[in-house]
Amino acid sequence: MDDGLRVTLRQDAPIPLDIDLDCAPGEVLALTGPSGGGKSTILRAIAGLYAPKHGRIFSKETTWFDSEIPLNLPAHKRSAGLVFQNYALFPHLDALGNVMAAMDHLLPPGRMGRARDLLGLMHLKGLERRRPAQLSGGQQQRVALARAMARDPNVLLLDEPFSAVDKNTRTTLYDELRELRGVFRMPILLVTHDLEEAALLADRICLIDKGRMLENGPPRAILTHPVSEAAARLAGLKNLFRAQIVAQDNAHSILAWAGGRICAPRRDGLNIGDDVAWSIPSTHIVLRESVPGDMTDRENVVCGVVDAQTPLGETMRLTVIVDAPQQPRLSATLPIHDQQLSVCRQGARVTLLLPAAAIHLMRPSD
Amino acid sequence: MTSKSSLSMRFRDRCMLFAAILVLMLGAGPASAVASASVTIAAASDLRFALEELETAFERDTSRQISLTFGSSGNFFRQINEGAPFQMFMSADEDYVIQLAAKGMTADAGTLYAIGRIVLFAPKGSPMKVDEHLKGLKGALAKGEIARFAIANPEHAPYGRAAEQALRRQEVWDKLQSKLILGENVSQAAQFATSGSAQGGIFAYSLALSPAIAKRGEYALIPAQWHKPLRQRMVLLSGAGETARSFYAYMQQPTARAILQRYGFTLPSEAQ
């Protein structure tokens, strides 16, 4: 960890911050959460554009910021590459000029060659002489990235880099980012409000809301086993409900929910009588035309009426209103060519199975 | 040549061109008058045409050059007090010279060089008729034909004070007050009076005699007893140089006095 980035930030106002994070060389850490949560502020603080009231920022054994001393290295003395949300390219310089502008630390003879190399790496060969106004959004993004890398930074910071770009270009840029990871071994912090994007690109995801870190872990864990109900909400989990534990044995807890019983894996610290929150990934819900006779409790049979079918590219999301007074809605995601979908028009009755192993219990957050 | 470096080269070229023009302009300008030999003489505005003739004669006769600045005597008095770099002062009111001499700012007490006179002037097309008793003025005033009447500002222009004195004496001042436009000096008063936007005015005789003004209307000489004499005194200021002294002496010689006389000034040896 000594070669990586370590950040602690604390502040009450004007922007609340309560962050402890670290990122190893070659690791991609995504900062995800609702807008206005302070994610961009964190990047700006690391880059040296914002000084919080308390905190410490270390990179590669160098202290960039320490409110105790106090020490606050200005941005040009740190070694961070920052890609702004709107690229912030120098409008009066061409692509080559933009990249060379970040090369003050190199001797003049070597700059042009290295800049060309970087632009070539970004698949911008032939576009060196173009000004930003003459480049497409994706091309500008790449120039911004090349400029950030031109500094030979210790840390790469990306602020919503793909938000202004169309979906196809985005997929290409994801691949390019992965390429870069391989070539340059440095900690990479990526701010995005798109959880799917974070899941695709990052090794770890930090969920941040109102400046506070709610959870920090690999994407899988965040999406299937969020640490708290709040984290689950933040992670955008569709099937998130409240229930009460009415029975328990060594391995399982039984929940009272929607007029029926749900069997879930037992979770330490949660006892009979407790209110809990529970979730199940939409991809793990099984669709059945009718209920076979040999169902076990662990398969959690639920009946309901189809409310809507929403196609999402390769998958179809089915929203089902459960037969229960409160009419909770379950979201199931199925492959778009699943034959069973043909009988699931709006208003059709369906049976869903919720495998107990896929259910995740959490303490409720208020 | 990359586009970026050619861009910065054009920028640099333009900067250098700009700088070159600046240097040329700063260098080509005239040297500061304080360092140069140019002699500046402050002269009351009534002397404008007379002195321009005199300047030409002086330069012809002595091959020396002077610089003339015209304005109201009171204004010059203030400026000289504040250190204006004049070398000679030709005032239309000797009081100013006396005060300066008392402060030790002059070479000596100065010399009376002329006695001035004022005229009533009516531009072409004015309903007012000019006569030395101001009857025409009074008549036009009574008929409401006078909308605007120009004199120099009595506060600091001697010719303005003389105009006021004459008008008060003829008991026209009160009625005329609301119609007055005040020139900053007697030349400007003449300008207003001849412009056609005023129905007439009172200004210096010397100005009325010049061809430029004479052709614009009619004038009548106002009796000298109706105002305090316009005793015009000139003086060399402390630190005056050769050329100024030379001009000062020249002013008292026959050529100069003849020119002054032609412009309607009464010469001191005549009146005193």
Add this chain to the structure above:
Amino acid sequence: MDWPALVLSLKLGVATIVILLPVGILLGRWLAFSRFQGKGIVEAALTLPLVLPPTVIGYYLLVAFGAESPLGQTFQALFGHTLVFTFEGLLIASVIVNLPFAVQPMQRAFQSIAPEVREAAAVSGMNPWRVLTKVDLPLAWPGIVTGLVLAFAHTLGEFGVVLMVGGSIPKETRTISIAIYDRMQAFDDHGAGMMSALLLVLSVLALGLTYALSNRAVRRHG
């Protein structure tokens, strides 16, 4: 045509903008990028010469460095002559009077640079001086030149302050606008007319240049 007066006016204009170039850039940039208590007061003070009658400015300048003031007397002791009624006195007056003409367009030019672009410059490793020379000045120069052109044109036309602080001393403080006034009083309409026409042409040229530059600025920022 009073050629010495024209040359004097041009010389005054050039000298004024030579001084106002660094002063305007520094002040304009400082006001554009700093936030501090009392910034409004500084900006209002800078705008003052725009709204004050020139005679008021002339009056206070005389009070400040006329022959009776401490400043004026120090100057007299040092250099042997007064500050007023000299070209140097006019230059000081001209710089003060033209500060807002120079500073305001320059300030606006710096303000129009997207803050993110400047932040990107800092994060790219440029120290504040490099940010100034490589980002701020190239992006703001149309506004800088506009400020200088306006100040130059305004100096050519300045009358009230020049008359009060400079008098009308030929070759020293008789600028072309004073010369026009003088020619009118000499009933030399021809001379006054010629010089007025020249000043009119110069002013139109200055305005044209200003508009061309601001269009250029728009194109430059993409």
